[in-house]
Amino acid sequence: xxxxxxxxxxxxxxxxxFTLTMPTSPPLFHSLTPSDLTPAQWHPFLVGxxxxxxxxxxxxxxxxxxxxxxxxxFFNAFSSNPPILVFSPANRVxxxxxxxxxxxxxxxxxxxxxxxxxxxVEQLSLASTEYAKxxxxxxxxxxxxxxxxxxxPPRVAEAPAAFECVVEQVIELxxxxxxxxxxxxxxxxxxxxxxxxxxxxAGIDPFKLDAVARLGGDWYCRASGSSLFEVxxxxxxxxxxxxxxxxxxxxxxxxxxxxxxxLANIEHSALPTPAQIEEFRAEPMVAYLLNKHxxxxxxxxxxxxxLGRQFLAEGRLVxxxxxxxxxxxx
Numbered sequence: 001x002x003x004x005x006x007x008x009x010x011x012x013x014x015x016x017x018f019t020l021t022m023p024t025s026p027p028l029f030h031s032l033t034p035s036d037l038t039p040a041q042w043h044p045f046l047v048g049x050x051x052x053x054x055x056x057x058x059x060x061x062x063x064x065x066x067x068x069x070x071x072x073x074f075f076n077a078f079s080s081n082p083p084i085l086v087f088s089p090a091n092r093v094x095x096x097x098x099x100x101x102x103x104x105x106x107x108x109x110x111x112x113x114x115x116x117x118x119x120x121v122e123q124l125s126l127a128s129t130e131y132a133k134x135x136x137x138x139x140x141x142x143x144x145x146x147x148x149x150x151x152x153p154p155r156v157a158e159a160p161a162a163f164e165c166v167v168e169q170v171i172e173l174x175x176x177x178x179x180x181x182x183x184x185x186x187x188x189x190x191x192x193x194x195x196x197x198x199x200x201x202a203g204i205d206p207f208k209l210d211a212v213a214r215l216g217g218d219w220y221c222r223a224s225g226s227s228l229f230e231v232x233x234x235x236x237x238x239x240x241x242x243x244x245x246x247x248x249x250x251x252x253x254x255x256x257x258x259x260x261x262x263l264a265n266i267e268h269s270a271l272p273t274p275a276q277i278e279e280f281r282a283e284p285m286v287a288y289l290l291n292k293h294x295x296x297x298x299x300x301x302x303x304x305x306x307l308g309r310q311f312l313a314e315g316r317l318v319x320x321x322x323x324x325x326x327x328x329x330x
Contacts, residue, residue, distance in 0.1 A: 039093045039178040048216030056087035057114040059153045060104035068100045069137035073214035083187035088180040096177045109167035110151040114159035117210045150189045164189040239265040272322045280322040
């Protein structure tokens, strides 16, 4: 039987009353060739789809010691050892002019990459204004300069994290409107506000960081509260894979691709035994459904399937497996 992943359905919120979500047909696509469009036409598609993007709130100085502060969402971490961050001040799409940040790092190859949280996002946006060269965006955005320890540009005192960096290399990706300029930065000193740390300073607590990221146009997103979720890393064990799911699950028209992936991220040794599955019939919710629909096999199977989905949504993988393995032979 060929693999059948039906992931085009809309999300379903599972509660006490189970509802069936049927998949729709695959979507149509609007396909583009970048070279057929002007930079201004292409840009919103790129930044709208490659999202969310973390923001490098970069502070630099020029040869005369004048400070500049500006955000860049073409940014990410690319190596932990050596610790490398890369951001790209692209040539302006409008007139192909270059950013002051790029000019500054060529004069003084040092930068502080400050991380923005939700409490800073409006000031970060204000700092992106195209002020004249020499205007200090710290002053314009109402932010506090804090002296760095190993590099000359100051860091943002209000930022929850900051990376002092030396610029290893600047790579021009082109000379046209919108062309990027990769600034490859090696971190030499890092600062993390204590209130965002995990216990014993073991790392960063994402709930306390309250990070923001850029999307297209005027849109940002906030990584906090219910928008945060966990997905177990497969490298902690060897999942069985979707191809090893029982046929009635693998070819289900109800289970989504996410749900199949979650089921398949289990080791063979963790799968419930036939005895454990049989014992699970006595669980109150399972026993209730089996009794309520004892005269309707089709409805009984559907309700057990939805209960299994409920367990998956709650992160109860083993209970989901026990429930779903009851379905075909109950």
